[in-house]
Amino acid sequence: MFTGTDSYIATRELSTAVNAAVLLQKPLLIKGEPGTGKTLLAFEVARSLGKPLYTWHVKSTTSAQQGLYEYDAVSRLRDSQLADRGLESARINDLSNYIRKGKLWEAFESEEQAVLLIDEIDKADIEFPNDLLQELDRMEFYCYELQRTISARHRPVVIITSNNEKELPDAFLRRCFFHYIRFPDRETMEQIVAVHFPDLPQALLAKTLSAFYNIRDVKALKKKPSTSELIDWVRLLLASGVTHDDLTDLDTLTELPPYLGALLKNEQDSDLLGALKRKGARPY
Amino acid sequence: MFLDFFLLLRQHHLPVTLPEYLTLLEALRSDVAEPTIDDFYFLSKTTLVKHEQHLDLFDRVFGLFVTGRESVGAEGLPDIPPEWLRDAMQRSLSDEEKAALEAAGGLNALWERFRKLLQEQDERHEGGSKWIGTGGTSPFGAAGYAPEGFKTDKGAPGKGSGRALKVWEDRAYKNYADDIELNTRNLKMALRRLRILTREGADNELDIDGTIDRTSRNAGMLDIQMQPSRQNRVKVLMLFDVGGSMDEHIELCNQLFSAARYQFKHLEFLYFHNCVYETLWKDNTRRKDRIPTWEVLHKYNKEYKVIFVGDASMSPYEITAPKGSVEHYNEEAGLVWLNRFREQYPHLVWLNPMIPAYWSYTQSIDIVRKWSGNRMFPLTLNGLTGAMRSLKNPKVTFDV
Numbered sequence: 001m002f003t004g005t006d007s008y009i010a011t012r013e014l015s016t017a018v019n020a021a022v023l024l025q026k027p028l029l030i031k032g033e034p035g036t037g038k039t040l041l042a043f044e045v046a047r048s049l050g051k052p053l054y055t056w057h058v059k060s061t062t063s064a065q066q067g068l069y070e071y072d073a074v075s076r077l078r079d080s081q082l083a084d085r086g087l088e089s090a091r092i093n094d095l096s097n098y099i100r101k102g103k104l105w106e107a108f109e110s111e112e113q114a115v116l117l118i119d120e121i122d123k124a125d126i127e128f129p130n131d132l133l134q135e136l137d138r139m140e141f142y143c144y145e146l147q148r149t150i151s152a153r154h155r156p157v158v159i160i161t162s163n164n165e166k167e168l169p170d171a172f173l174r175r176c177f178f179h180y181i182r183f184p185d186r187e188t189m190e191q192i193v194a195v196h197f198p199d200l201p202q203a204l205l206a207k208t209l210s211a212f213y214n215i216r217d218v219k220a221l222k223k224k225p226s227t228s229e230l231i232d233w234v235r236l237l238l239a240s241g242v243t244h245d246d247l248t249d250l251d252t253l254t255e256l257p258p259y260l261g262a263l264l265k266n267e268q269d270s271d272l273l274g275a276l277k278r279k280g281a282r283p284y
Numbered sequence: 285m286f287l288d289f290f291l292l293l294r295q296h297h298l299p300v301t302l303p304e305y306l307t308l309l310e311a312l313r314s315d316v317a318e319p320t321i322d323d324f325y326f327l328s329k330t331t332l333v334k335h336e337q338h339l340d341l342f343d344r345v346f347g348l349f350v351t352g353r354e355s356v357g358a359e360g361l362p363d364i365p366p367e368w369l370r371d372a373m374q375r376s377l378s379d380e381e382k383a384a385l386e387a388a389g390g391l392n393a394l395w396e397r398f399r400k401l402l403q404e405q406d407e408r409h410e411g412g413s414k415w416i417g418t419g420g421t422s423p424f425g426a427a428g429y430a431p432e433g434f435k436t437d438k439g440a441p442g443k444g445s446g447r448a449l450k451v452w453e454d455r456a457y458k459n460y461a462d463d464i465e466l467n468t469r470n471l472k473m474a475l476r477r478l479r480i481l482t483r484e485g486a487d488n489e490l491d492i493d494g495t496i497d498r499t500s501r502n503a504g505m506l507d508i509q510m511q512p513s514r515q516n517r518v519k520v521l522m523l524f525d526v527g528g529s530m531d532e533h534i535e536l537c538n539q540l541f542s543a544a545r546y547q548f549k550h551l552e553f554l555y556f557h558n559c560v561y562e563t564l565w566k567d568n569t570r571r572k573d574r575i576p577t578w579e580v581l582h583k584y585n586k587e588y589k590v591i592f593v594g595d596a597s598m599s600p601y602e603i604t605a606p607k608g609s610v611e612h613y614n615e616e617a618g619l620v621w622l623n624r625f626r627e628q629y630p631h632l633v634w635l636n637p638m639i640p641a642y643w644s645y646t647q648s649i650d651i652v653r654k655w656s657g658n659r660m661f662p663l664t665l666n667g668l669t670g671a672m673r674s675l676k677n678p679k680v681t682f683d684v
Contacts, residue, residue, distance in 0.1 A: 016323060017330035020316045024307060031336060074490055074508055081506040126472055126546075166546065167469045173334035174301065180336040 008037065008044040009184075009191045017179040018045055027136050027158035029173070032181030035226030038161040042117035045159065052110055054156070055117040056103035058124045064131030067104040067118075071095075071145050095145050104135060105150060113154035122165040129172040137175055184227060186213065196231050203244040208234055211247060211257050215264070220272055225263040233262040286312075289349050293332065296345045300332045307331050321350065471543035474665055477672040478548075478589065481514040489513045519550040521584050521629075525594025526555050526568050533637035536663055537593060540635070544591075552584065558598040559618035560625065561609055577621060581628050589675040590625060590632035593663070596652040597638065603651050622655050630678060632656070633671040637663040640684045658682060 002018045004010035010018070018041070021028035030038045046053035056067055076098045083089050091097055101109075107116040121129060135141045136158060140151035160176065162168065184192060186209060193205060212233070216224050225233075236259045247257070256277055257263070264270045290305045308331040317323035325346060333342045487510035494509030501507075522544060524530075524537060544551055554575065555565040564580060566573035601608035603618040625632065634652060636643070640662045643649045653660040658681035661671040667682065674680040 012322070013326045013329075016317055016326040020311045020314075020327055020330055023314050023316050024311055026307070028330075029334075077495075077506055077508065126469070126476075166472075169469065170299075170334075174303065176334070177330045178334045179330050180339060 002045055002048055005044045005048045007195050008040060009188060009195060010041075010044075011184075011188065014041075014179060014181065017177055021159075021177045022049070022157050024177075025155045025157075027160055027176045029160045029162060029168075029176040029178045030181060031162050031164060031178070033183055033224070033226050034163060035228035036181045036183060037227060038181060039117065039119050042115055042119075042159040042161075045157065046115040049115070049157075051113055051115050051157065053115045053117065054103045054107040054110075055119060057119045058121050058128070060123055060125075062124045062128070064124075064128055064135075065102075067102040067132070068135065068141050068150075069102050069105050069143060070100045072098045072100060099143070099145060104141075107156040108139065108150055108152040110154065110156065114156045116156040116158045118158065118160045120163060121160050122162040122168065126166060129168050133171060133175065183216075189227070189230070192227060193230065193234060197234055197238065200234065200238070201244065204237070204242075204247070207244045207247040208237065212263070215257075215273065218273065218276065221264070221269050223265055223269065229263050229265075233259060236262050289328070292349055293342070293345055296341060298333070298338055298341060298345065304332050470665055471539055471668065472547050474668040475543055475547040475672060477669060478518055478520070478675050479516045480518040482517045483512040483514055484517060485512045485515070487512055516548075517550065518548060519584075519588045520544070520548045520552070520591060521580075521588045522551065522553040522591045522593065523560065523564070524553065524555050524568070525558060525592075525596075526570060527557050529595055529597050530637075533595065533663070536637055540593065540663065540668075552588075554580065556594075557611060558594070559603050559609070560621045561612075561614045561618055562616065562621070577624075581624060586629055588629060588631075590629045591671070591675070592632070592634040593637075594634070595636055595638050596634065596649045596660070597646050598648045600647045600651060603648055619651070619655065622652070626655065631675045632659065633674050634660040635663045635667065635671055636660055640667075640682075643684055 001015075002010065002022070003015050017028060020026075022045075030041060032038055042055070043053060045051075076092060076095075079088070080092050083092055103116065107114045138151075139155045140149055142149050189209060189212075190205065193200065193209070208230075212225065212230050215221070240259070242258060256274060260270060260273070264273065286305075286309065290300060293300045308328055311317070311327050311331055312324070317327045328346070329339070329342060333339055489511050491509040491511040494511065495507065498507040498509055499505065522541075524541070530537070541553070544553075555568050555570055557570060560577060562577050563574045564577055565571075566575055598610070599608070602610060603622070606615060606617045607613055608617060634656045636649065638646075638649070643653065643660070649660070657678075659671075659674050659678065661667040661674070661682045670680060670682055674682075
């Protein structure tokens with residue numbers, strides 16, 4: 001049973017979803033704001049359940065076939081030209097030497113049940129999820145070159161993340177469990193920061209969190225800072241020896257937090273926050 | 285007992301299906317969850333809901349199932365009519381209307397009915413937002429409860445004045461606001477038809493024919509040929525009509541825009557109002573970034589496929605006559621500019637969000653349709669598919 005790890009705080013909601021997906025052998029689709037630990041979840045699930053992890057990072061050019069296998073015709077042609085009799089030709093006649101296994105195949109072949117992460121599935125072509133329906137449903141696919149069906153020895157735990165860049169087809173969604181990672185509330189956030197920085201003084205933690213949530217409350221921000229940015233920021237603060245006394249001025253709205261660049265990733269947002277602070281500093 | 289829950293979800297138009305329900309039962313039977321209401325909530329959410337847009341509705345239906353209490357929809361509204369509404373009513377209603385209001389049971393009774401209506405609308409969960417606002421025949425219209433009634437009353441105290449509709453509009457669309465991706469999948473699939481596959485860029489594919497050919501010439505010595513993979517290089521110029529009568533089609537146009545942005549790598553888009561004249565806008569507020577139409581015609585060559593999106597509903601003079609524009613003093617008639625587009629671009633279509641059955645009753649639509657050579661298509665999936673075919677073969681037309 002997955003209940004989170006020493007470095008990953010999972011809400012009861014999330015761990016229920018993970019456990020249900022593991023037990024009923026369905027893929028688990030994870031969505032949520034960027035930086036809320038979607039990708040990290042697969043790593044932590046694999047670690048806590050003690051299973052090997054296979055990660056398949058999807059890009060705009062990725063095709064479903066690449067996750068299964070690729071047949072390298074060019075090297076086989078080259079080899080056949082250069083080969084003598086005997087050993088070499090045996091190698092050339094065996095097609096499996098020229099099949100490059102994809103992540104899905106590797107996960108299927110794993111000796112024990114594996115965790116397979118399909119990261120950012122929404123980055124790929126619009127047809128991509130449809131091409132994987134059968135593979136994820138039956139956990140098998142047919143290899144034309146070898147003329148045999150590859151099926152999973154142990155159905156892997158499949159975790160799929162999406163950033164909502166494009167909509168996924170209904171047929172695909174029907175086969176998945178779905179969990180939307182909500183942005184953590186203050187209480188959960190305190191736990192999250194605490195597992196990363198056990199030595200963080202309580203006063204500083206409270207200050208950083210209020211500064212952080214204040215920034216998140218600014219509605220006009222293009223990209224709100226998320227958990228991973230908060231962690232980076234706290235790390236910076238600690239490394240540079242900032243104490244909670246340095247952060248007291250933030251409440252009076254006259255000063256920008258130090259190392260703001262760790263929290264806000266585009267200049268419009270930084271400008272906006274600066275302007276807000278200046279407005280707050282005005283005497284009238 | 286969970287069948288009731290399942291049916292309740294379906295009643296509220298959450299797209300849950302039987303296999304998912306069976307999965308939920310299976311999950312409940314396993315020892316994943318403890319038999320608590322919280323765990324049942326988590327489990328049913330992860331098995332039944334597939335879109336974060338549905339989460340809010342699911343939460344409310346779940347609450348309804350658990351408590352047996354109807355809380356969907358109107359919780360944003362107070363139980364009694366707020367003060368500002370009373371004030372506004374007093375000020376903007378004539379005596380006759382006030383009498384009618386009393387006859388209908390007074391403001392409190394109306395308010396109750398209003399709340400009920402809101403609930404029903406929210407449950408249907410579609411763009412029914414006009415229902416109350418424009419329902420001139422509904423008691424609300426008759427009693428002056430139309431948005432217009434409040435617009436005239438800007439001075440009324442209270443933040444809500446002038447935006448009565450917003451109270452629940454905010455509610456219903458809350459989850460959709462930043463998610464225009466919704467429902468665009470079908471549009472994307474339709475737009476996909478417009479493909480011009482060319483080989484450009486890096487060599488990353490084995491060219492089998494070329495390899496066989498070169499190898500044979502090479503006396504059997506292998507000479508491997510590579511080629512770039514085929515990719516869609518179609519160039520598209522989209523011109524959107526914005527403002528005025530297009531406001532009611534804004535949702536659809538947003539979806540089209542979002543789908544097109546995704547589907548076409550070489551997409552340029554510009555904005556106009558009603559008809560194209562000597563300048564176009566790069567910005568949909570049509571305030572800044574004007575660009576002379578001549579510059580557009582010079583910049584984008586005839587390889588570009590041009591898609592106009594507009595309802596073409598205006599006064600005919602706005603198209604046919606110089607100085608006919610509603611907004612400015614145009615030296616040349618809109619039709620002159622339209623003709624320049626037609627001469628330049630052999631592949632163009634006009635997408636019209638209006639229903640085709642009404643096209644013949646609006647003179648300006650007729651003019652534009654004739655100008656396009658019957659290449660005006662309705663902004664529906666079928667229409668879009670036809671339009672994409674027409675962009676490849678101009679002989680494809682749409683007949684009403």
